Amino acid sequence: MTERIAVIPGDGIGHEVVPATLRVLDAVVEFEYDHVEAGDAVAERTGEPLPAETLEAVTNADATLFGATGETSADVILPLRDAVDSFVNIRPARTYPGVDAVQPETDLVILRENTEGVYAGMEDRLTEDVSTLTRLVTQSASRRLAEFACDYADSNGHDGFTIAHKNNVMRVTDGLFVDTIREVASERGVDADDAYMDAMATHLAMDPTQYDVIVCPNLAGDVLSDLAAGLVGGLGLLPSANVGSERGIFEPVHGCAPDIAGEGVANPAATIFSAAMLLDFLDYDDEAAAVRTAVETTLAEGPRTPDLGGNATTDEVADAVVDRLS
Amino acid sequence: MTERIAVIPGDGIGHEVVPATLRVLDAVVEFEYDHVEAGDAVAERTGEPLPAETLEAVTNADATLFGATGETSADVILPLRDAVDSFVNIRPARTYPGVDAVQPETDLVILRENTEGVYAGMEDRLTEDVSTLTRLVTQSASRRLAEFACDYADSNGHDGFTIAHKNNVMRVTDGLFVDTIREVASERGVDADDAYMDAMATHLAMDPTQYDVIVCPNLAGDVLSDLAAGLVGGLGLLPSANVGSERGIFEPVHGCAPDIAGEGVANPAATIFSAAMLLDFLDYDDEAAAVRTAVETTLAEGPRTPDLGGNATTDEVADAVVDRLS
Numbered sequence: 001m002t003e004r005i006a007v008i009p010g011d012g013i014g015h016e017v018v019p020a021t022l023r024v025l026d027a028v029v030e031f032e033y034d035h036v037e038a039g040d041a042v043a044e045r046t047g048e049p050l051p052a053e054t055l056e057a058v059t060n061a062d063a064t065l066f067g068a069t070g071e072t073s074a075d076v077i078l079p080l081r082d083a084v085d086s087f088v089n090i091r092p093a094r095t096y097p098g099v100d101a102v103q104p105e106t107d108l109v110i111l112r113e114n115t116e117g118v119y120a121g122m123e124d125r126l127t128e129d130v131s132t133l134t135r136l137v138t139q140s141a142s143r144r145l146a147e148f149a150c151d152y153a154d155s156n157g158h159d160g161f162t163i164a165h166k167n168n169v170m171r172v173t174d175g176l177f178v179d180t181i182r183e184v185a186s187e188r189g190v191d192a193d194d195a196y197m198d199a200m201a202t203h204l205a206m207d208p209t210q211y212d213v214i215v216c217p218n219l220a221g222d223v224l225s226d227l228a229a230g231l232v233g234g235l236g237l238l239p240s241a242n243v244g245s246e247r248g249i250f251e252p253v254h255g256c257a258p259d260i261a262g263e264g265v266a267n268p269a270a271t272i273f274s275a276a277m278l279l280d281f282l283d284y285d286d287e288a289a290a291v292r293t294a295v296e297t298t299l300a301e302g303p304r305t306p307d308l309g310g311n312a313t314t315d316e317v318a319d320a321v322v323d324r325l326s
Numbered sequence: 327m328t329e330r331i332a333v334i335p336g337d338g339i340g341h342e343v344v345p346a347t348l349r350v351l352d353a354v355v356e357f358e359y360d361h362v363e364a365g366d367a368v369a370e371r372t373g374e375p376l377p378a379e380t381l382e383a384v385t386n387a388d389a390t391l392f393g394a395t396g397e398t399s400a401d402v403i404l405p406l407r408d409a410v411d412s413f414v415n416i417r418p419a420r421t422y423p424g425v426d427a428v429q430p431e432t433d434l435v436i437l438r439e440n441t442e443g444v445y446a447g448m449e450d451r452l453t454e455d456v457s458t459l460t461r462l463v464t465q466s467a468s469r470r471l472a473e474f475a476c477d478y479a480d481s482n483g484h485d486g487f488t489i490a491h492k493n494n495v496m497r498v499t500d501g502l503f504v505d506t507i508r509e510v511a512s513e514r515g516v517d518a519d520d521a522y523m524d525a526m527a528t529h530l531a532m533d534p535t536q537y538d539v540i541v542c543p544n545l546a547g548d549v550l551s552d553l554a555a556g557l558v559g560g561l562g563l564l565p566s567a568n569v570g571s572e573r574g575i576f577e578p579v580h581g582c583a584p585d586i587a588g589e590g591v592a593n594p595a596a597t598i599f600s601a602a603m604l605l606d607f608l609d610y611d612d613e614a615a616a617v618r619t620a621v622e623t624t625l626a627e628g629p630r631t632p633d634l635g636g637n638a639t640t641d642e643v644a645d646a647v648v649d650r651l652s
């Protein structure tokens with residue numbers, strides 16, 4: 001059976017890095033693609049950043065490759081994450097030979113809760129003066145994340161993971177989060193450490209090697225993964241996977257970069273690495289490994305895009321990756 | 327009139343860095359001190375981490391010098407911040423000659439909202455599965471913070487500040503926060519930029535020189551200031567001031583460091599810098615400047631505590647600072 005992949009370039013450099021990535025995918029697997037729109041441009045034209053047919057395409061696809069969107073990002077990506085019931089966002093952050101990094105030894109993965117926390121989005125303006133947001137933490141979502149984290153640690157050769165949280169302040173909600181995850185880890189015989197998310201920010205900046213796998217609530221994952229991106233040389237390299245039990249959405253952590261959009265020099269590495277995560281998800285393990293190796297070799301030996309000090313175009317980088325696959 | 331200062335060493339290295347700091351203060355101003363207890367040790371003895379007489383001493387003092395507490399920190403510092411109505415937490419983060427730093431050019435100040443956000447602490451376990459926390463953002467607290475930020479920028483020679491937030495997800499609450507602060511800034515003719523807190527984490531890690539003054543909600547300030555601490559060489563150097571309209575609590579950002587407590591080698595710099603902020607607050611501007619210069623010279627020329635690669639004790643560092651004051 002040929003898997004069906006929804007493809008959403010989005011806005012800005014999404015229209016450069018996604019086509020480049022499809023050429024890399026074409027070199028290893030034959031998929032059936034469903035090209036659909038989302039983001040600022042389609043919103044400007046139709047009033048709707050997430051057209052119904054896009055939502056439908058993603059819901060019917062085995063996996064989605066997502067580029068990047070602009071101002072409307074939250075209106076696009078949050079409903080899409082919901083639509084595929086992606087309960088975890090996997091965000092690996094590591095450095096590569098040939099790429100300058102603030103912390104060159106970084107190699108970690110953030111497993112971010114992807115459905116609740118402050119993202120549950122229940123807000124009210126109660127009076128002229130007062131507004132509130134309801135932060136939601138459930139035992140069931142925490143348990144599901146914990147099961148995933150245990151599987152992830154097991155299958156990637158880690159002894160355990162570190163829970164990032166703020167349960168000294170958010171005693172009930174992050175209390176439930178930490179307690180539930182610790183309980184699952186102990187049932188499963190996996191080591192679970194924990195750290196306050198503020199202290200972890202200090203530790204990450206000074207010595208990220210002390211962490212392998214970090215498990216955290218939604219907003220903590222948002223901030224800590226962007227911090228990790230800063231440590232490894234910028235957002236141009238970080239892929240991510242929004243994973244549900246049956247479907248997934250694979251997207252670079254970077255945005256649509258209006259400042260360089262249209263110039264054809266965006267770094268496609270993060271999107272190609274996201275495609276490698278898509279290949280993993282669909283059990284094309286050998287193909288995923290081959291794509292990763294080809295990108296790593298290209299990062300080390302060139303050609304490189306300007307963000308990494310080179311002067312190659314997006315397409316030249318993609319060509320080099322494709323060449324190295326054959 | 328002699329000002330009254332409440333002194334809370336707390337736990338662990340608090341009992342080392344606070345007495346050292348008092349010797350430095352004694353060299354420049356004569357205060358009346360009220361020595362009181364808080365933290366794990368007193369909780370163990372009496373069941374109460376924040377005894378009534380401590381709360382009373384802080385409420386009656388012109389200012390409080392606070393060391394560090396352990397497991398009970400949230401039970402101590404959050405009610406104390408409330409008690410003095412400290413609506414802002416000022417957290418400067420900069421590097422010093424002689425101190426290794428991940429980002430040696432860092433020089434910024436975080437102005438953290440200090441009364442609400444997720445710290446408002448309204449939580450419920452609604453069912454076996456579901457827990458909630460109410461995040462509170464008011465126009466009045468945002469306005470008060472904004473007025474302070476404008477004054478701060480003015481009197482410290484900055485054109486403006488950058489608001490860190492997540493108003494694409496927390497649309498109503500961080501929406502109110504950002505809009506209110508932008509409005510005050512525009513009334514006051516102060517420049518107000520803004521950035522998503524996740525993007526700011528990337529930028530801080532890669533190039534903190536793009537920020538001077540950051541204004542943010544409570545939890546964002548907690549995390550971003552610890553990140554900044556990591557960039558400038560660790561928590562050993564960061565002071566903070568919890569400032570209300572009439573009172574203030576001055577505390578190092580670091581904790582009570584049980585791993586080195588009792589050895590007499592804790593770095594007193596963060597607490598002495600906090601005392602300098604206390605002197606500023608009470609309008610001892612010359613004395614504050616003198617203390618800062620004396621600590622900076624000591625950081626550059628030694629003696630230094632082990633965390634900075636030296637082998638001096640806490641007291642030897644304090645002696646050196648006192649010597650340089652005379």
Ligand SMILES: CC(C)[C@H](C(=O)O)[C@@H](O)C(=O)O
Pocket residue numbers: 073074077078222253494495524
């Ligand atoms: C666009 C935004 C809603 C999103 C998030 O906060 O999750 C982004 O920052 C991310 O991390 O994917």
Ligand SMILES: CC(C)[C@H](C(=O)O)[C@@H](O)C(=O)O
Pocket residue numbers: 168169198399400403404548579
């Ligand atoms: C101890 C804790 C409640 C506190 C906070 O979160 O504010 C601390 O981390 C700080 O930053 O002063």
